[in-house]
Structure formats: C-alpha cells, structure tokens
Amino acid sequence: DARVTQTPRDKVTExxxxxxxxxxxxxxxxTVFWYRQTMKQGLELLAYFRNRAPLDDxxxxxxxxSAEMPDATLATLKIQPSEPRDSAVYFCASxxxxxxxxxxxxxxxxxx
Amino acid sequence: AQTVTQSQPEMSxxxxxxxxxxxxxxxSESDYYLFWYKQPPSRQMILVIRQEAYKQQNATENxxxxxxxxxxxxxxxxxxxxQLGDAAMYFCASQEDSGYALNFGKGTSLLxxx
Numbered sequence: 217d218a219r220v221t222q223t224p225r226d227k228v229t230e231x232x233x234x235x236x237x238x239x240x241x242x243x244x245x246x247t248v249f250w251y252r253q254t255m256k257q258g259l260e261l262l263a264y265f266r267n268r269a270p271l272d273d274x275x276x277x278x279x280x281x282s283a284e285m286p287d288a289t290l291a292t293l294k295i296q297p298s299e300p301r302d303s304a305v306y307f308c309a310s311x312x313x314x315x316x317x318x319x320x321x322x323x324x325x326x327x328x
Numbered sequence: 329a330q331t332v333t334q335s336q337p338e339m340s341x342x343x344x345x346x347x348x349x350x351x352x353x354x355x356s357e358s359d360y361y362l363f364w365y366k367q368p369p370s371r372q373m374i375l376v377i378r379q380e381a382y383k384q385q386n387a388t389e390n391x392x393x394x395x396x397x398x399x400x401x402x403x404x405x406x407x408x409x410x411q412l413g414d415a416a417m418y419f420c421a422s423q424e425d426s427g428y429a430l431n432f433g434k435g436t437s438l439l440x441x442x
Contacts, residue, residue: 251432258434314423319373322371
C-alpha cells in the first residue's frame with residue numbers, strides 16, 4: 217500500500233537549533249508539496265516541486281526555511297535557525313496535477 | 329493567485345441529519361480542480377471528493393455530494409445521514425490546470441452530536 221512517509225513524527229527543539237524534516241513521496245508521483253498547519257492560518261502552502269524541480273517557494277520565510285529534493289525518493293524541509301513561531305504541524309504531500317494529493321502523517325514541531 | 333475561503337469555522341449536526349459546508353474560491357482560469365479533504369483527530373488528511381471544473385455534473389461519493397456553482401465560484405459539501413465518524417476538520421482546496429499549486433481554505437470544524 218503506497219503512502220507518503222514523513223520523519224520524524226514529533227520533534228521538540230530549542231530556539232536557534234536547525235531542524236530537518238524528511239519526506240518520502242510515493243514513487244512515480246511528479247509533484248511534491250510542503251504545508252504548514254496552524255490553528256490560526258490553517259494549511260499554508262510553503263513550497264512545491266514538479267519532477268524534483270522547485271516551482272514555487274514564495275510561501276516560505278526565505279531567510280530561515282529551505283526545501284530541496286535531492287532525489288526522487290526524498291524531499292527535505294529545513295529551518296535554520298528555528299524560532300518558537302515555527303511551532304506547527306508540517307505536512308508533505310505528493311501526487312499528480314488534478315488528482316488526489318496523498319499526505320504524510322505530518323511532523324509536529326515544537327520550538328521552545 | 330487562487331484563494332479559497334471557508335466562512336464557517338465551526339458547524340454542528342445531529343447524527344443522521346444533513347449538513348452543508350460552504351466554500352468559495354477565486355480563480356481567473358476556466359479549467360481547474362476542486363477538492364474536499366477531511367482531517368480527523370489522527371491528523372491524517374483524507375480525500376473526500378473531487379470535482380473537475382469542466383464537468384457540469386456534481387460529484388458524489390456515497391453520503392457526500394457537492395453543489396458546484398461555477399459562475400458563483402462556489403463549491404459546497406453536503407453530508408447526508410451524518411455519522412459520529414464524520415466529526416473532523418474539513419478543508420476545501422483548489423488547483424488550477426495551468427499550475428501545480430494546491431491551495432486550501434482555513435477549514436471548518438464539524439461536530440456530530442448523538
């Protein structure tokens with residue numbers, strides 16, 4: 217049963233530390249998304265890729281966030297340095313345009 | 329850029345009754361896709377229903393159906409015979425055919441009471 221895998225599931229870190237979240241998309245899917253979910257803002261689209269190429273990362277704070285796809289089986293989202301306001305659930309999703317996007321279980325990040 | 333608006337932060341329905349969740353969107357394109365996702369407390373995002381804008385017929389999936397009004401840019405979700413397991417956050421989303429961005433509304437929290 218193909219699914220999107222995210223690690224870690226939960227992460228607690230101190231302010232100023234680097235955080236790396238990983239995502240294994242479903243093999244063959246050509247589009248990968250990163251979202252941030254908070255109670256206040258809902259699901260914010262941070263960045264997305266097509267065939268591993270970044271299409272748009274305008275939803276991310278540029279100075280501290282970065283997203284990459286080093287290969288077809290791995291997408292990463294890094295925050296450096298982390299801040300308490302980055303506390304949220306981060307989702308990765310993969311799919312094809314116009315069809316269902318399959319979501320991972322999310323990474324709950326807490327920055328203290 | 330496309331935007332999706334869900335004007336109801338919370339809704340409540342009694343078991344076995346029908347409830348309608350509202351969604352409006354903004355796009356300048358004629359071809360696009362619309363979705364409703366459900367997020368239960370487990371936080372897993374689950375696709376409920378999908379609509380292609382070029383299709384006039386409203387999509388249905390068992391107890392879930394949509395009222396797609398293209399001219400009004402409205403895409404509401406109707407849940408019939410509500411069950412306790414329907415309690416969740418519901419998100420409306422849109423994706424333009426010319427691009428890849430999948431944008432979500434802020435969600436509606438649905439409470440189902442016995």
